[in-house]
Amino acid sequence: MNEILEILSENAKASASEIAALLGRSETDVAREIKELEDAGIIRKYITLINWEKLDQSLVFAVLELKVALQRKTGYDAVAERIANFSEVDSVRLISGGHDLSITVRGKSMKDVAYFVAEKIAPLEGVQSTCTHFILKSYKEHGVILTDKPKPKRLVITP
Numbered sequence: 001m002n003e004i005l006e007i008l009s010e011n012a013k014a015s016a017s018e019i020a021a022l023l024g025r026s027e028t029d030v031a032r033e034i035k036e037l038e039d040a041g042i043i044r045k046y047i048t049l050i051n052w053e054k055l056d057q058s059l060v061f062a063v064l065e066l067k068v069a070l071q072r073k074t075g076y077d078a079v080a081e082r083i084a085n086f087s088e089v090d091s092v093r094l095i096s097g098g099h100d101l102s103i104t105v106r107g108k109s110m111k112d113v114a115y116f117v118a119e120k121i122a123p124l125e126g127v128q129s130t131c132t133h134f135i136l137k138s139y140k141e142h143g144v145i146l147t148d149k150p151k152p153k154r155l156v157i158t159p
Contacts, residue, residue: 003023004019004023004030004033004034004037005043007019007022007023008043008046012047012048016030016034049141049144051138051146053137053138053146057108059106059107060107060108060110060113061104061134062104062107062113062117063102064102064103064117064121064133065098065101065102065131065133066079066100066101066103066121066127066130067099068100068127069126071126076100079101079124079125080092082124083101083103086105086116088113088116088120089104089105090104090105090106091103099131105117110134113132113134
């Protein structure tokens with residue numbers, strides 16, 4: 001099963017027949033295992049990695065670090081689940097260090113992101129403080145290099 005997950009993590013568009021050929025297994029067995037992984041919630045979603053910087057209407061991304069008041073019965077889960085429900089939020093993670101939660105958000109502008117933090121995140125019960133880091137440029141996402149290196153220009157040599 002781990003071999004299937006490795007292939008899908010590199011190429012979410014890989015079909016059961018392509019994976020079966022790579023692994024020397026039957027397409028039926030591979031399709032069944034993929035279905036089991038989906039049903040078990042191990043495979044949650046198939047995604048497309050987009051280099052937003054190449055678009056004219058690129059989005060603004062920010063990483064928020066939050067200090068959260070620990071809830072007696074739910075720990076950090078209640079606050080994290082509320083935050084995860086906002087459409088602007090791409091990811092929510094419990095982290096170690098000086099902050100408790102790390103959140104990745106996106107908006108159409110820095111102003112939109114700042115408004116979201118000030119009006120929707122900071123006032124939430126349990127959120128003690130926020131620290132916003134705007135992402136200025138992404139070099140690598142999900143293991144993929146996003147920057148294009150210019151091709152070297154070589155002079156044509158003629159005899």
